[in-house]
Amino acid sequence: MNVLIIGGGVIGLAAARELRLAGAGRVTVLEKGQAGREASWAAAGMLAPDAETETVDAMYRLCRGSNELYPEFAASLFDETGIEIELDRTGTICVALSDEDLEHLGGRMGAQKTAGINAELLSSNDIAGLEPSLSRDVVGGVLYPDNGQVENRKLVAALLEFARRNSIEVHENSTADELVIWNAKAVGVSVKGKSLEADAVVIAAGAWQSELLDKANVRCPPVTPVKGQVIAYERVSSLRHVVYGAGGYLVPRRDGRLLVGATVEDAGFNTDVTVDGVLSLRNSAERLLPGLAGREPDDKWAGLRPFVAGGEPVIGAVPGVSGLFVAAGHYRNGILLAPVTARLIADAVLKGSAPEIGRPFLPASGKEATAS
């Protein structure tokens, strides 16, 4: 089977790898810019299904399922490419800077534990022992031992290296302008007036997902961009865990960088870094790590999270148009959800099947998705 994937972010590239491993014939990725340089580059790489949930629902099960795939995914990628994606399972700590915050965190943790989520309440002394450089204003917190992070830029590099070694063609600077649908079947796309044919087309175009589908009158839940700004400091080696608190998060990388994220903004497709955005991130960072006070960040960037109303992704076969598949709307969890999304897409394209864990995210499951 000849599969065309539109979008070379982690979702498109991970799907391309899985399709190749599962025996697809020809796999081609079209990327309008440089592969992996949009949201997948801007992300902080946190794998936080537990720390970010309020309830155990279908979305939590999808996130947790993907988190559980990560050790094997990282090890296989290393064997396949020699690139270490720095999977880290040290745990994630949510800290409270006031008694009120601690009460909220504790209440949430109680509900999470009842639902079977692995979490431990920490006193201020426990936290000082685990992370001595954190502010003395920290009054306590919660440790999520099964959460962690991955170096998402190395993940992109590994997926691209896999593509290079396994005859997946990745065409950069190549925009899919139109989806070609013939007799209710997706037969390819056009690029600068030239048609590229395929047996199956997978649209994994991140925040730009709706452009192609709208033009072809395929109605899928609209995907919109949600801007996030991030700052980074070099040579901050004092922190070991991912830490949430003070309205932001800190992600310590193995090379000594500390990422601080992220703003959540409705700014269309604008990715400018702003004075206000940087100030608010510096403020969160300095409240948590007083050692950073007065230090200018060494780097700053912004990216666009692909958002669907409700915050859940849409993954699978589009009803009414055979050979058409979508994988988008991963919002704040696209790095976490890449392994499970890739498997769901490979199953949908090659076997026509939809495993239980992915069914609530099918375009048809109560979500609008028809060709008209």
Ligand SMILES: Cc1cc2nc3c(=O)[nH]c(=O)nc-3n(C[C@H](O)[C@H](O)[C@H](O)COP(=O)(O)OP(=O)(O)OC[C@H]3O[C@@H](n4cnc5c(N)ncnc54)[C@H](O)[C@@H]3O)c2cc1C
């Ligand atoms: C600041 C920030 C922090 C984040 N932190 C985390 C985190 O800690 N953990 C986590 O799990 N997730 C995080 N995310 C979310 C995560 O980055 C995204 O959900 C994920 O990267 C989405 O991947 P994608 O492949 O769908 O999109 P993208 O990476 O944006 O890739 C889509 C690609 O499609 C291409 N494209 C679009 N239209 C076309 C076309 N017509 N033809 C060809 N190519 C096209 C684009 O150029 C782009 O490269 C964060 C996001 C941001 C912005």
